[in-house]
Amino acid sequence: MRITLTVNGDRHRLDxxxxxxxxxxxxxxxxxxxxxxxxxxxxxxxxTVLLDGEPVRACLLFAVQADGCGVDTVEGLATPDGTxxxxxxxxxxxxxxxxxxxxxxxxxxxxxxxxxxxxxxRERIRAEMAGNLCRCTGYVGIVDAVASAAGVxxxxxREDHD
Amino acid sequence: MKCPPFEYHRATSVDDAVAALAxxxxxxxxxxxxxxxxxxxxxxxxxxxxxDVNRIPGLDGLDVRDGVLHAGAxxxxxxxxxxxLHPLAAAAAASIGHAAIRSRGTLGGSLAHxxxxxxxxxxxxxxxxxxxxxxxxxxRRVGADALFVGALQTDLAxxxxxxxxxxxxxxxxxxxxxxxxxxxxxxxxxxxxxxGDRLRVVVGGVAGVPHLLETSAPxxxxxxxxxxxxxxxxxxxxxxxxxxxxxxxALTRELARRALADVITEPAREPT
Numbered sequence: 001m002r003i004t005l006t007v008n009g010d011r012h013r014l015d016x017x018x019x020x021x022x023x024x025x026x027x028x029x030x031x032x033x034x035x036x037x038x039x040x041x042x043x044x045x046x047x048t049v050l051l052d053g054e055p056v057r058a059c060l061l062f063a064v065q066a067d068g069c070g071v072d073t074v075e076g077l078a079t080p081d082g083t084x085x086x087x088x089x090x091x092x093x094x095x096x097x098x099x100x101x102x103x104x105x106x107x108x109x110x111x112x113x114x115x116x117x118x119x120x121x122r123e124r125i126r127a128e129m130a131g132n133l134c135r136c137t138g139y140v141g142i143v144d145a146v147a148s149a150a151g152v153x154x155x156x157x158r159e160d161h162d
Numbered sequence: 163m164k165c166p167p168f169e170y171h172r173a174t175s176v177d178d179a180v181a182a183l184a185x186x187x188x189x190x191x192x193x194x195x196x197x198x199x200x201x202x203x204x205x206x207x208x209x210x211x212x213x214d215v216n217r218i219p220g221l222d223g224l225d226v227r228d229g230v231l232h233a234g235a236x237x238x239x240x241x242x243x244x245x246x247l248h249p250l251a252a253a254a255a256a257s258i259g260h261a262a263i264r265s266r267g268t269l270g271g272s273l274a275h276x277x278x279x280x281x282x283x284x285x286x287x288x289x290x291x292x293x294x295x296x297x298x299x300x301x302r303r304v305g306a307d308a309l310f311v312g313a314l315q316t317d318l319a320x321x322x323x324x325x326x327x328x329x330x331x332x333x334x335x336x337x338x339x340x341x342x343x344x345x346x347x348x349x350x351x352x353x354x355x356x357x358g359d360r361l362r363v364v365v366g367g368v369a370g371v372p373h374l375l376e377t378s379a380p381x382x383x384x385x386x387x388x389x390x391x392x393x394x395x396x397x398x399x400x401x402x403x404x405x406x407x408x409x410x411x412a413l414t415r416e417l418a419r420r421a422l423a424d425v426i427t428e429p430a431r432e433p434t
Contacts, residue, residue: 127344142218
């Protein structure tokens, strides 16, 4: 089936089987392997992307359902010159990752959280990040990173980052 | 795992969806997909046709008329959690899964899936609600007490589709649940709704269908404990990996106390 996806602002036309998940279409058809797959049945959160600005599990959505929609993935967080998004900086500085398998989903979930709630407290961050599983960090570094990025984003002019 | 192959039909209207459902031997409605797609990915089901109802216009409305919330079947949990027209439905929807689940999952889908531990079936029953169902022979209205037949089983026939949901807006309400982890299905949940002097308290997670206790709203000292105790005696839970029957009964009592705290007003205690 022929569909159109606008991923990180770029329009793509592709031909997919109906059972192709959005996660597989991003990774296999568009080569955007930043979106990771863990469980492939909606539990781990690694594949979280934004669909028209709302967080979704890309493994629980067929690409045909996203036809005509806008998708934001982890590849769209850094600026084109390679400057990291404040969340990416903060995950690095605060040791919010080790193996990195969960990190793209963590970043997109956090990006949505800070877009709708710019200064969440630690309890809110924990609750909102609970749908993303990490087997390395024990989560403390992740909560630190989101809290720290929230502070930076509140202080720094935001034209460079969405 | 990857999902098994299926044919995909993007419905343009309710009639189109019902016709597509009726035309295929083993068809399924694809709404939010937050329960169906895991089932496909685990290959527990192999429907031949998925009828995607997400783009049918006009099924995402929210409107209160004569004390009843009329909601479209495609209202997402996130939208239900944000609205102020029906605070009990909002509180229950906010307890579902995580943000990424709530942005896709739908009210109609949750009711049609009829998971015994899910929040919205309990709310539908607590509010003595109903679903509006479209099928090949026209539309019909199914009350909450008749809709849920057993675990994951409803009164709906294969080519039927929930198009709307009616939820009475209670005069007072409460909701409480206990889950092993944040965002998990609840081990036990309690939804309480008072309409005038009628009290409906529903427990999820203790039977195949949401368990209802209907009583006249009591008042006076000890009324809260009386109803919570009656409810704990009334349920007949079974044991599984997530908790023993005794644990579920204890949870029923405690969560009922919490859910009823704003519903039953006891006279203020005399200072001692």
